[in-house]
Amino acid sequence: MTRTPVPAALVDRLARTRPDTAATTALRAGLHARRLLLFKSLLARLDRQAAGAPPAARARFARHWHLLEHAERRDPAQVRDVLDYPLTGAWLAGALTAPEGPALDRHLAYFGSIAATAALRAGCDLRVTLDAPEGLLSLPGLGNLRCPAHRAELHARGHLVRITGGGTAGALLLRSATGRGRPTGGGPGWSALRVLAGGTAVLDDLHPYRVPPRGIGTAAMHAAERTTVAREPWSCLWRQALALIDGTDPGRAAEIRAMQRVLVPLVPVTTTAYDGRHPMSATLRAAPGGVLTSLPAGPREFAEVLVHETHHTKMAALHERVPLYRPGGxxxxxxxxxPDPRPVVGVLQGAYAHLALMDLWRRAASGPTAPAAWRRRAGEQFAQHREQVAEALSILQESDELTNEGRQFTGGMRQHYASLGAAPPAFE
Structure with a gap:
């Protein structure tokens, strides 16, 4: 992959964990450039391995690719939004690594849903037949339609979008007056995603690629079922957590809204790494901009999850442009x-996320307008993690697995750590 140079000053600003509009813009541009490169890599794989997929599957992929190109010519911004949807990255990772044969064919079939969603949001008129594996048609960022026939007919003209999935299953969606953007509506068999308050992020409890397959990555990561999610206060907690961050550090709340696109609820688990007292949360390397988490106990815990996972996304995006560590260590x-030992990348990711939390906790603990319980928790958390972050920074300073840019980055982290002091002013 050809990496776009990143100014050293930008790397230094990111190392300090503080919100930075220019840095956010640069990171999102880098994520988009990588996403386009991965799509081209998939196209190149199919050209190079002509026998890897049946002729019918290749012809279907070519039709959907032309539909995507047509939509991009009509409205590049809407198409970019669909391609950059975090869980599109999870699908891409699966398609690029799938063995030739039926597994690859199943991944390729889903590309039709991506192309059709892009065309819908770009305002295109279209009529297309889509595969619905396991009896579900999933339109990324929009919702799912139950399809007993395992195929769906999608017809869009003007402001109306009709989707039929066999039997009585169907949906009638309406596009905006401009014909562009996310259509809304419903119908028998249709389940729409919910847009979370205060931004454009969605609660996605439907996407087929929202968690890694069993046995890949974190084995204990299981997606929560929609029936369970519907009984839990996700939207309320999201709103309250962002309000709490807004009152403590408005720039950080704005950064979270800009970087995070999707929230994926997880089944709570108890493992050696997650003791049940804290929510299990993660950011998939293939899907930066998505927060995967079990239900937090309250808005304070959720606020910390959002800051923590946003910094995993920031580091993942930066590392794609500027390698911070060498592979294979x-x-x-x-x-x-x-409790479990971590490789250098885990130490770096964890130290960066906890340094950002220390910054948040310091501001919350010393903020005169913050709720008393939030100030008290922030002071306790700052003290608890101060020595832990110092030890992690020492490990990184002595490591020979970091690149020159990685050493520069950790140097900036150390400077910011020192600037935070031994305790928040209110607790000194």
Whole structure:
């Protein structure tokens, strides 16, 4: 992959974990450039391995690719939004690594849903037949239609979008007056995603690629069922958590709204790494901009999850443009926030996320307008993690697995750590 140079000053600003509009814009542009490169890599794989997929599957993919190109010519911004949807990245990772044969064919079939969603949001008129594996048609960022026939007919003209899935299953969606953007509506068999308050992020409890397949990555990561999610206060907690951050650090709340596109509810688990007292949360490397988490206990815990996972997304986006560490390192290190030893990348990711939380906790603990319980928790958390972050920074300083840019980055982290002091002013 050809990496676009990143100014050293930008790397330094990102190392300090503070919100930065220019940095956010640069990171999102980098994520988009990588997403386009991965799509081209998939196209190149199909050209190079002509026998890897049946002729019918290749012809279907070509039709959907032309539909995507048509939509991009009509409205590049809407298409970019669909391509950059975090869970589109999870699908891409699966398609690029799937073995030739039926597994690859199943991944390729889903590309039709991506292309059709892009065309819908771009305002295109179209009539297309789409595969619905396992009896579900999933339109990324919009919703799912139950399809007993395992195929769906999608017809869009003007402001109206009709989707039929066999039997009585169907949906009637309406596009905006301009014909562009996210259509809304309903119908028998249709389940729409919910847009979370205060922005454009959605609660996605439907996407087929919202968690890694069993046995890949974190084995304990299981998506919560929609019936369970519907009984839980996700939207309320999201709104309250962002309000709490807004009152403490408005720039950080704005950064979260700009970087995070999707929230994926997880089934709570108890493992050696997650003891049940804190929510299990994660950011998939293939899907930066998505927060995967079990239900937090309250808005304070959710606020911390959002800051923590936003910094995993920031580091993932930066590392794609500026490699911070070398691949293949096998050294393992103990860190204070987890019982299991971590490779250098885990130490770096964890130290960066906890440094951002220390910054948040310091501001919350010393903020005269913050709720008393939030100030008290923030002061306790700052003290608890201060030594842990210091130990992790020492590990990174001595590591030979970091690149020159990685050492520069951790140097900036150390400077910001020192600037936070031994305790928030209200607790000194």
């Amino acid at each position: 096998d050294g393992l290190h103990r860190v204070g926030w987890r």
